[in-house]
Amino acid sequence: MQQRGRFITLEGGEGAGKSTQARRLAAHLAARGLPVLLTREPGGAPGAEAMRRLLLGGQGLDPVAEALLVFAARRDHLVTTIRPALAAGIWVISDRFADSTRAYQGFGQGVAQAAIEQLAAVALEGFAPDLTLVLDLPVETGMARARGRGVAADRYERLDTAFHQRIRDGFLGIAAAEPGRCALVDATPGADAVAARIATLVDDRLP
Numbered sequence: 001m002q003q004r005g006r007f008i009t010l011e012g013g014e015g016a017g018k019s020t021q022a023r024r025l026a027a028h029l030a031a032r033g034l035p036v037l038l039t040r041e042p043g044g045a046p047g048a049e050a051m052r053r054l055l056l057g058g059q060g061l062d063p064v065a066e067a068l069l070v071f072a073a074r075r076d077h078l079v080t081t082i083r084p085a086l087a088a089g090i091w092v093i094s095d096r097f098a099d100s101t102r103a104y105q106g107f108g109q110g111v112a113q114a115a116i117e118q119l120a121a122v123a124l125e126g127f128a129p130d131l132t133l134v135l136d137l138p139v140e141t142g143m144a145r146a147r148g149r150g151v152a153a154d155r156y157e158r159l160d161t162a163f164h165q166r167i168r169d170g171f172l173g174i175a176a177a178e179p180g181r182c183a184l185v186d187a188t189p190g191a192d193a194v195a196a197r198i199a200t201l202v203d204d205r206l207p
Ligand SMILES: Nc1ncnc2c1ncn2[C@@H]1O[C@H](COP(=O)(O)OP(=O)(O)O)[C@@H](O)[C@H]1O
Pocket: 012, 013, 014, 015, 016, 017, 018, 019, 020, 021, 145, 146, 148, 149, 187, 188, 189, 190, 191, 192, 194
């Protein structure tokens, strides 16, 4: 019987290097001879990408409505893209997943964590990543990097430093609470050094 693929998520604040490291990890796993799918949230499936446009568009939503929409997109992503790929033996790397809702809508916007876990239970039915890499760096460094990317800031990137500090603290709390699933990665060194650290972590934890 074919072996199921593994599901790895990258989490962290704006400009932490998630997209960069997701690509680097995909290349590393491909070099190990593994079939890899790189995906992202919100999005990763046609319906979920349509919901992404609503979420990141200018108008802003009530935080609970935002949490509902992000989990609707996640459900579509899970059913349409992630589960079929894993079943086919493909390793899936996602740039953000459910911890982003815990951090942004929960710690950032004040939605109760218990409510978020209820949404997660409905949308994910117990499904969780095999490994979550939490990329951590000071808020100012991340914001400077995100600005340096040269694309227009999205709605979340425009929120103030206190919001982003709550996000960072939220991710640190998640990593500390679930050490079996999460690995904290210092994202301040250069991209090559971070990629090497992540490759070692993944090879150790998911041999
Ligand atoms: N380790 C790093 N050191 C310095 N700059 C980086 C590093 N990793 C990524 N960058 C740059 O910072 C910006 C944000 O990186 P990105 O991977 O898009 O972050 P995220 O997906 O977490 O928002 C990009 O311009 C990228 O080239």
